[in-house]
Amino acid sequence: MTQHLPRPARLRLPDLLRIGLIGPRTRRLRSALSALGIALGIAAVVAITGISASSQAHLLDRLDRLGSNLISVSPGENYGGEKVPLPKVAVSMLGNIAPVEQVSATAETKANVYRSDFVPPNQTNSLRVLSARLDLLKTLRGELSSGRWLDKGTQRLPVVVLGDTAARRLGVTAPGTKVWLSGRSLPGGWYGVIGILRANELVPEIDDSVLVGAPQAVAELGGDRTPSTVYVRTHPDRVRDVQDVAAATANPARPSVVAVSRPSDLLKARSETDTALTGLVLSLAGVALLVGGVGIANTMVVGVMERRGEVGLRRALGARRGQITLQFLIEAVLLGLFGGLAGAALGVVAVYGYAGVKDWPATVPMAWVAAGPAVAVLVGTVAGLYPALRAARMSPTGALRSA
Template sequence: MNAPIARAARLTLADLIRLGLVGPRTRRLRSALSALGIALGIAALVAVTGISASHQAHLLDRLNRLGSNLITVSPGVDVNQQPVPLPKESVAMLGAVAPVETVSATGATKADIYRNDHVPVTQTNGLSVLSARVGLLETLHGKVRVGRWLDGSTEKLPVVVLGSEAADRLGAAAPGERVWLCGKEIQCSWFSVLGILSPNLLAPEIDSAALTGRPWSAAHLGDDGTPATVYVRTHPARVTDVQAVAGATANPAAPNLVSVSRPSDLLKARAETKTALEGMVLALAGVALVVGGLGIANTMVVGVMERRGEVGLRRALGARPGQIAAQFLVEAVMLGLFGGSTGILLGGAAVHVYAGVKGWPTSTPLTWVIAGPAVAVVIAAVAGLYPAMRAARMSPTEALRSA
């Protein structure tokens, strides 16, 4: 009777996983440090994208509450880079456009504002004094933090409403305090603070301004009635249409010399700049991933050299080169999977803590939560490929002799 032919045993997936865990279990510190590089890279990717997404969600939430249907119309510049004033009738003409819901404007004055009359005239703190119409706050959907807004009676008095930044720079904290308005072509005098506004996301220029009533500004502060900035609140579905005709409506004689913008456009430009900066951070995260991959490759190479006796014994017992290579490759993949999973947890925790401190909604992109471990596994597999092939090429006699 012929003896049965011995066949090489095949390793199942479960066998490969058990073999792949032998190295990490016996060399825990070295394996943990190798996986740490991968974990830091994935954590950086998740943290950067998560914090950016949380910030974006916060801005969109505020923008939705304020309304993104605000259009800003202001003077453009000519070929000599000189501003071209808007016609005095531009506010009324823009208000006559059908989809426009409300319209208001600010005007330039010849005054500067100071904390008191002892401050040098050159130290304006970057603040401006603007004339304001009573309906400005409604058009901007602004809010008064303390005090009150201008009305039909106070707009004719020497009072000011301060933007949030203006109040901080002047040290004004409550209504009733006095500030000093002065200029070369106007008579200097004390003004009483009527109110202080909350920060306005859609019109940040108002935050650093002191607003006076239009009648008083025209009579005493040199306001000639020309709009400095016109704010147009439109029907939400018709913003683009109004934006297209705003220039020609505000200044029919020179529509190309009118600047028309939307706060959402400014936010888009800001987001593009922010994306460019994120690219630099993502590049650093990529470097961390490469360093982590090199750490895994180094660990696997050293592991192959230290485990030559084990490799030789397995080869002598009938293990094929492919099975040896698969064992070390699985070890590398396990390290990458562990590092990637840890990185997801670290990055998610960083996003949660940062967003909580800032008071933002937490938003972690699902793409990186899913792709993070996959990227880590791919990097680890590439890093472990050479050590795995090196182990597979060892001959049993050479490995046992050098063990």
């Protein structure tokens, strides 16, 4: 009567994990370097998506603070490419639109600004001297970094408020300093700095401007109260409606030569550009994941060749091909898992670090943090499949003979 050998017992999950950890434990440096590629890929994905999300959160925060309901109306160009000035009544006309909550304006002057009266006239630092209405700062929701804004008393005096860029280019760090204003057909004179504005990302043209009270600009600096830019703050739900009628309201005779824009659209366009760049970086992160998978595959192939004796011995003792396959596949999966967990942790640290440096609200993409290790495990599984099958195909005698 023929006797059949008993079927090999199935390995329990704890036993499989212990066997799967043999390779990573005995070859720590090689295993760490193999997992490093996966870790860098996952870290790049988490970091880039997190930094992008933090940037968008910062943008939304800025728009909430500055308001996306600001519209600027400025002179457009005719068919000859020449600027067509706005009518002097454009400010009051735009203020009569029902959804408009606030309106203010700046106007050009004939003056230039210099740090002193010894600076050559052509060295203007690309700064403009504008007349400003008293409600300009409130309409723009601007802030002062130091000093004070123009008021009814100072708008008729030789004093100025500097934009953030203008103050830096002129080397003015605090109110109390004097700057020299002069121009063609203007006698020139010293003007005291009473305030310095914070940078205004929504209206950057204010940053490189020197602002003077309208009465003083008309009396001494060649201003004529013709608005160069009108800023309109509307009801948040009626922005598009006001945009549609702003040109015809500002210049009913020639609405086609009026430029109407929404400054917050520029910020959103910049955010979309950043998003496109994020897509490129994510593609590079995918390449890093591919390189990490190749590294795991290479490590596993070398490991199989080095451990032929172990494979032959286990096969001789009754291990089935499926168990050998599962052993090496678990090693590859564990390498991917370790790399994925390390990469996710590294990416989170990078997001918090970068957001802290930029003073942004840190936004960690939890979906990517959770998916990162899963993707790494998938990469490890695919990378380890061929080496695992190769180890399982070894015959016991051949493996022992070559050991």
